[in-house]
Amino acid sequence: xxxxxxxxxxxxxxxxxGEASSKIKDALKKLGVKPxxxxxxxxxxxxxxxxxxxxxxxxxxxxxxxxDKIEIIAEDRGPGIENIELAMMEGYxxxxxxxxxxxxxxxxxxxxxxxxxxxFEIESQKGTGTRVYMVVFNK
Amino acid sequence: MPFNLHSIMLxxxxxxxxxxxxxxxxxxxxxxxxxxxxxxxxxxIDCGECIRTCPYHAKYAVTNSLDDIKKYEYKVALxxxxxxxxxxxxDINKLLHALLEIGFDDIFEVAKAxxxxxxxxxEFISKxxxxxxxxxxxxxxxxxxxQTKFPDLIDNILPLASPMEVAAHLAKKRINxxxxxxxxxxxxxxISPCAAKMTYxxxxxxxxxxxxxxxxxIKDIYGLVRSKLKSMNxxxxxxxxxxxxxxxxxxxxxxxxxxxDEYVNVDGIHNVIKVLEEIENGRLNNIVYFEGLACSGGCVxxxxxxxxxxxxxxxxxKWSSKLADKAQILEENxxxxxxxxxxxxxxxxxxxxxxxxxxxELDSDIEEAMKxxxxxNEILKILPGLxxxxxxxxxxxxxxxxxxxxxxxxxxxxxxxxxNIKELANKMVELSNKLPxxxxxxxx
Ligand code: SF4
Ligand code: SF4
Numbered sequence: 001x002x003x004x005x006x007x008x009x010x011x012x013x014x015x016x017x018g019e020a021s022s023k024i025k026d027a028l029k030k031l032g033v034k035p036x037x038x039x040x041x042x043x044x045x046x047x048x049x050x051x052x053x054x055x056x057x058x059x060x061x062x063x064x065x066x067x068d069k070i071e072i073i074a075e076d077r078g079p080g081i082e083n084i085e086l087a088m089m090e091g092y093x094x095x096x097x098x099x100x101x102x103x104x105x106x107x108x109x110x111x112x113x114x115x116x117x118x119x120f121e122i123e124s125q126k127g128t129g130t131r132v133y134m135v136v137f138n139k
Numbered sequence: 140m141p142f143n144l145h146s147i148m149l150x151x152x153x154x155x156x157x158x159x160x161x162x163x164x165x166x167x168x169x170x171x172x173x174x175x176x177x178x179x180x181x182x183x184i185d186c187g188e189c190i191r192t193c194p195y196h197a198k199y200a201v202t203n204s205l206d207d208i209k210k211y212e213y214k215v216a217l218x219x220x221x222x223x224x225x226x227x228x229x230d231i232n233k234l235l236h237a238l239l240e241i242g243f244d245d246i247f248e249v250a251k252a253x254x255x256x257x258x259x260x261x262e263f264i265s266k267x268x269x270x271x272x273x274x275x276x277x278x279x280x281x282x283x284x285x286q287t288k289f290p291d292l293i294d295n296i297l298p299l300a301s302p303m304e305v306a307a308h309l310a311k312k313r314i315n316x317x318x319x320x321x322x323x324x325x326x327x328x329x330i331s332p333c334a335a336k337m338t339y340x341x342x343x344x345x346x347x348x349x350x351x352x353x354x355x356x357i358k359d360i361y362g363l364v365r366s367k368l369k370s371m372n373x374x375x376x377x378x379x380x381x382x383x384x385x386x387x388x389x390x391x392x393x394x395x396x397x398x399x400d401e402y403v404n405v406d407g408i409h410n411v412i413k414v415l416e417e418i419e420n421g422r423l424n425n426i427v428y429f430e431g432l433a434c435s436g437g438c439v440x441x442x443x444x445x446x447x448x449x450x451x452x453x454x455x456x457k458w459s460s461k462l463a464d465k466a467q468i469l470e471e472n473x474x475x476x477x478x479x480x481x482x483x484x485x486x487x488x489x490x491x492x493x494x495x496x497x498x499x500e501l502d503s504d505i506e507e508a509m510k511x512x513x514x515x516n517e518i519l520k521i522l523p524g525l526x527x528x529x530x531x532x533x534x535x536x537x538x539x540x541x542x543x544x545x546x547x548x549x550x551x552x553x554x555x556x557x558x559n560i561k562e563l564a565n566k567m568v569e570l571s572n573k574l575p576x577x578x579x580x581x582x583x
Contacts, residue, residue, distance in 0.1 A: 046422075
């Protein structure tokens with residue numbers, strides 16, 4: 001059995017930001033997922049959602065929950081990442097000053113997503129968008 | 140986890156089933172059935188929000204009476220720091236003497252215990268550098284909130300006994316040494332701003348048993364203490380607390396005492412929830428300490444206090460600065476107690492792990508829970524989404540969950556009921572237009 005959830009994420013909307021990951025967390029709590037797993041999914045889904053809000057022109061956040069694993073997929077519609085290797089480095093950020101002043105965009109998003117997921121894939125095309133696929137095993 | 144020993148109760152006579160309380164409860168622990176509120180024991184965290192919101196004063200907290208102290212041969216009062224903020228007086232010692240006059244034999248200030256806890260918290264923080272942020276365990280309502288709604292943050296909770304618990308432990312140790320009275324003949328009573336502390340005594344957090352024997356509500360002895368205060372002149376000084384310990388009564392005082400910069404302090408249960416959400420998202424990893432207090436203003440805003448919390452907070456501030464010049468002597472006092480009684484950080488550490496309280500789970504089997512989750516969503520599509528509370532559940536979502544859990548029916552929703560009745564009425568009209576075959580006229 002699969003439970004899937006999908007959320008539209010608006011770019012630049014810091015008021016609504018975090019709502020999608022909140023709903024994913026709420027679902028996991030209702031399903032009785034173990035605290036360690038919950039913690040990991042909470043962080044990666046929030047970071048993924050924030051990345052869309054900060055860096056993209058909008059996108060979707062998906063969660064597919066099954067007995068064995070939780071998949072989090074973030075897809076956005078551009079502008080894409082020029083240098084993925086660089087983007088994966090801790091502290092590297094392309095976020096503009098005003099967003100950093102809000103306490104976001106410290107360049108930990110992608111590294112944290114990788115750190116807290118059991119499986120991590122990222123694809124990006126300059127101009128088209130970015131897709132991040134993450135799995136946390138529910139063991 | 141058995142939660143049925145909690146202390147918030149309902150006076151059925153006074154309850155009018157108005158649904159005010161169900162809306163404010165942070166854990167959705169209240170339902171209205173047959174025009175009366177009902178608390179789901181396992182969900183209640185004893186935060187006291189419902190006591191504050193009930194317009195008919197139907198919610199109350201069960202605490203001990205002053206008579207209960209008579210069961211013990213030697214009675215020690217443990218006044219909460221917030222107790223000091225309830226009265227207009229120029230001398231804290233008068234307050235403590237008033238407690239002696241109403242029947243106690245001895246005092247151990249919880250404010251002093253708070254200073255001791257502060258010292259050991261500093262030690263804990265310096266040893267555990269990897270956990271961020273460490274969450275204060277001083278407010279039992281917040282600890283239970285985390286067990287219930289934020290199980291993934293249980294690991295961040297400071298596993299040290301609260302000032303109340305430390306005060307009881309040390310008081311008994313001291314009295315036993317000084318007076319030779321056996322521990323079980325000493326009764327230690329906390330003078331409390333809240334019901335959450337009563338629940339803690341019934342069901343301790345992090346320990347099998349509490350050293351506290353009972354909890355007396357500040358409001359229950361307020362009048363008595365006040366009348367004693369009036370006739371109190373120069374008294375022998377017995378208070379040994381510094382501004383740091385007394386400061387714990389108001390939100391932020393605990394963090395201030397720690398003397399660190401990287402802390403966040405939040406008061407009011409709904410605000411605490413918002414910040415815990417952020418901690419869950421990994422957003423406060425640079426913060427060393429999180430002080431969350433269920434009551435707005437902190438313990439000075441506790442549901443069993445009397446004084447206006449803003450006035451009370453101001454008094455706490457005044458006491459703190461008034462005692463500032465004595466800070467050094469008082470600090471030496473703390474060290475002396477710690478050394479004399481030979482306490483180490485390890486003595487204050489939790490003996491029992493905090494467990495998650497799984498009441499939010501739809502089912503203990505994940506596949507079953509997933510099915511139920513889908514059903515909740517299907518039901519939600521039919522419900523009007525008005526969150527009106529007329530069904531007795533706080534929101535449409537909670538009603539949907541209650542239905543799936545078998546605790547409610549979809550017709551509990553007045554809109555669905557109305558729809559059904561409308562359908563039924565239409566059918567009746569239709570039926571009433573039909574004639575039995577025996578009466579039907581032949582068509583010509
Ligand atoms: S004390 Fe708090 S948790 Fe318990 S029923 Fe009242 S509002 Fe809900
Ligand atoms: S903030 Fe203080 S008074 Fe309020 S519930 Fe927590 S411990 Fe009790």
